[in-house]
Amino acid sequence: MLNNIYTFPQRYLMISVPLTLVIAFIVGTVFDTRFLQPVVLFATIIMIYVTMIGFNFKELTSVQGTKVLLFSMMINFLIVPFIAYLLGVTLLREYPVMFAGLALSALLPTSGMTISWTAIHKGNVPAAVKLTIFGLILGSLLTPWYLLAMVGQIVNVDILATFRTIITVVFVPMILGHVTFKLMMKRMTLAEFKHRVKPALAPLSIWAMLFIVFVSVSARASMIVSNLELIAIATVVLILFYLLNFFTSTFFAVKFFNRDDGIALVNGTVLRNLSIAIGLAVASFGAEAALIVTIAFVVQQQGITLYGKVAISRWFKPCTAEADEQPIKQTVRKPIKA
Template sequence: MWKILSALKKNLVWSVPAFMIAGIIFGALADASFLKAAIVPLTFLMVYPMMINLQIAKVFAGGDFKLQAITQIINFAVVPFFAFGIGKLFFNDRPLVLLGLLLTSLLPTSGMTISWTGFARGNLNAAIKMTVIGLIAGSLAAPLYAKWLMGTAVEIPLVDVFKQIVMIVFLPMLLGFVTKKILIATVGESKYNRNLKQKFPVFSTIGVLGIVFVAMALKAKSIVSNPLEVLSFFVPLLIIYGFNFVLSTIIGKALFNRGDAIALVYGTVMRNLSIALAIAITVFGSEQGSEIALIIAMGYIIQVQSAAWYVKLTDRIFGIPAIKAQLE
C-alpha cells in the first residue's frame, strides 16, 4: 500500500487526471451528494501533513533579502494581475472559473518548490524561505485580492474566507509545528529526518487526490454534458505558466547566480494548488466550489509536467553546477 501511495505522489501528472476521470465517471453514474461530508476531513488530510515539515525558522535567516524581495514582487505584483488579465480574456462570462484561475496565482510556492529546486541543484535554503513566506503572505493576501478584483462579479465572503484560511492554513501550521516537536522529542531528530520526514507528503497526496475526486464527482453531470469545457482550460493555464517561466528565467539569469536563479524560478512558478483547492471547496460550497476547483485541478497537470521538463533544461539555461562539472 505504501508503495502505491508513493507512486501516486511521484506521478501526479498521471494520478491527478486519473482521479479526475474516476470522479467524473462516479458522479455521472451515481448520486455523489453524500461525498460533501468528506470535504472537511480530506481538506485537513491535504494540508496538515505538509505543515509538519514546514521550516518556519528559515524565514529569520538573513543574507538573501534581494532574492526574497524580487520573488515576492513577482508573486504578488506581477503574476496575479497577468493571470487576472488572461482570465478576463478567456472567461469574462465565467466569473467562478476566473476566480479559480485567480486563486491559483495568489497562492505561490508549495512543498514542490523545495523538491524541484533540489532536483535542479538550486539554493535549497532560499527555496525553503520562499515557501514559508509565500504560504503565509499568500494566505493573508488572497482574500483581499479576490475581493478587490472579483468582488463585483462574485460575492466574496471576506470574513468567511479569512476564517477558513485560519482553519485550513494557520491551525494546521500550528498543529504541524507541535507535532514535529513531539516527534523529535520522542524518536530523536536523526530518526525523524531519516524515517519519518519523507512520509508526511504522501498523506497530503491522499488528501489532494481525494479532493480532486470529490470536486469532479460533484461537477460530473455538467462536465459530461460539455466535455470540451475541460479542454478549454488548458490554453489559459499554459499561457500563464509559460509567461511565469520565461519572466522568472530572464530575471534570474540577469540578477542572480545559478543556485539563486533556480530558486527564484521555482519560488514563483510553483503554486500552492492544494490550498487553492481547499479554499474553493470549503468557502464557496460544493456547487460553486466544484466549478472553481475544476480549473485548479487542471493546474496540477501542467505544473508537475512543466516543472519536470524545466529540471531537464536547467543545465542548458543556467550552466552546469561547479561540482557536477568537476565530476565530469
Template sequence: MKKINLFFLPSRNITLTIPLVLTVGFIAGLFWDTGVLKNYLLTATVLMIYPTMIGFKIKEIVDLSHTRLLLAASVINFVLVPALAYILGVLFLLGDPQLFAGLAIASLLPTSNMTIAFTHFGKGNVPAAVKLTVLSLVAGSLLAPWYLLVMVGGYIHIDLLAVLKNISIVVFLPLFLGVFTYHLLLKKYSQEQFEKSVKPWLPAVTAWGMVYMLFTGISTNARLIVSQPGLLLSSLLVWVVFYFVNYFISIKAGRLFFNRKDSVTLVFGTVLRNLAISIGLAAASFGVTAAFMVSLAFLFQGQSAAWFIRLNDKYKIFPETGRHMLKTRQAK
C-alpha cells in the same frame, strides 16, 4: 509490504496518479451522484495540509539573508501573477465566476514543498527556496482574502469573514498542529531518525488527501463538463497561458538579475503554486467548481517543472552570472 506500497503509490507516482484519478472521477461522476463527498472536504483538507506543516520552521521568516531574491520573487508572486490571473479571468472565465475564483486563489498562494524539491533537483539555491516557501505561505495566506475581494468581488459574492475563517482552518490550524507535532516528535526521535522513519510517510498522507480532492472536484462536475464541454476547454486554455507567461516572466528576470542557482530558485518559487492548500480553500470558500478549476492545474504544474529542469540542463537557459551580463550590456 503490499499494503505499504499501495499507500505510497500516489505520492511516488504523482504524474500518473493525477490523470488517473481525474479520469476515474469523471467516469464515476457520470453514473453516480458523488455530492455527499463534498460534506467532508474541509476535514480532508486539514488532514491533507497537516503533514506538510510537520517540520515547518517559522524562524526562516525572520532570517534576512537572500533579501534581493525574496524581494524579486514577492513582486512576481503578489503583483505580476495576480494581475495575470485577473486578466485571464476577465477574458475567459466571466461566464462562470467560480472558475475565476479558483484561478484567483491558486495565483495568490505561491510555493509549496514542490518548490524546495524541484529547486534541489534543478541544482538551485535550496536554503533560499526554503525561506521563500515559508515567507510566501504566510504572506499569501494573509493577503489572499483582500486580493480576492478586489479580483473577483465584482463577479461573485465574497464573504470576507468566511474566507478569513477558512484560511485559519485550512492554513494556520495545520501550521500550529504541524509545529507542535514536530516538537513532540523530536522528543522521541533524533533529527536523523525523523528524516528516515517519519518524514517519508508525510507526503504519502498528503497525496491521498489530494486524491480525495481531485476525485470529488472532477466527479461532482462531470455532468456539467459533458453539458458544457467549452467549460473544460476554456479552463485548460487559461492554465496553459497562465503557466507559459509565468515561466516567461521568471526566466526573463532570472537571466537579467541573478546567477544560475538563484534563477532556478526564482522560477520554482514563482511558477509553482501551493495547489494543495488552494484546492482546499477553493472548496471551502466557493465550492467544488472552484476546486475543480484548481485541480486542473495539477495536470501542468509538476510535468512542466520536470521538463524545465531537463531543458535547463540541456540548453543552459540560465548562465552562471546573470547580473554580470546585465552590467556588461549596460556598459556597452
C-alpha cells in the same frame, strides 16, 4: 505489497494525477460525490500537517524570504491579473460570466498545494508558507476591487471567513506538526527522523492531495460533461493562462533566485486558490463561472505535475546530495543556470 501501494503516488506522480482525474470523471458521472466535499478540508489539513512535521519556525520570520515574497506579490497582483485581463478581453468577450470566473482564478493566489508541491520538489518550504499566508490575505482584500476593474462588477469577499480558512489550513497544521515533531524528538534523534520517519510521511501528503483533486473534479463531472462547447473554450483559455504564468514565474525564478527560492516562487505564483475561487464563482456569478474554475483544477494539476517533471531535470536540478537529505531547510545557495 501494502508499502508499494502506499508509496506508488510518490514514485509515479506523472501517472497518479492523470489516473486520479480519469477515475474522478468516471465516478462523478455515475455517482454524486458532493457529500465528500466537507472532507476536503480535513484532507487539506493532513496534506499540510505532514509537510510541517520538522518545520523550522525560525525560518518563517527570517528576512531571507523577503525578496521572494516581494517578487511573488508583484507577479500575483500585477502580472497574473494583467494576463487574465488580456485573455478575457480577447477570447472571452462574448462570455463575460466565464471571464469573471477566470478573473477569480487569477486573483486568488496560493493554496495548501503551494506548500505541498514545494516540499515535493524539495524547495524552500518556509518561503512557500510565507507566500501562502501573505497571498491569501492580500488576495482576499484586493479581489473585490480587481473584479470591479476587470469585469465591472464588485464581489463581496468575506474577509473573516478567509482569515478562518488561513488559520485552519495553514496555522493549525503548523502547530500540530510542531507538537508532533517535539514529541518525536523525545523518542528518537534528528538523524533517525530525517532518514526513517520523514520519508515515510511524504506519501501521505500526496495521497491527501490526490483525494482533494478527486473530490474537486468528480463533484462537478456532470456539469463539465454537459457543457462541451464551453469546455473547449475554457480549456484553451486556461492552457494559455497557465503557460504564460509558468513562463513568467520561471523567468524570474531562474534569473533572480537560487534553486530553493525559485521553486517556492513558481509554486507560489502559478498555483491558484481554486477552492475559494469556485465558492465565490458559484455564489456571485453562477454556473459558467464555476465551470471555468472547475476546469482550472484539471489544467492546474496536470500543469504542475508536468512542469515539475521537466523543471527538476532542467533548471531546478538538485545542487548537491545534501539537498536530498534536507527537504525542509536548504543550505545550498547557488545561482540557477538556465
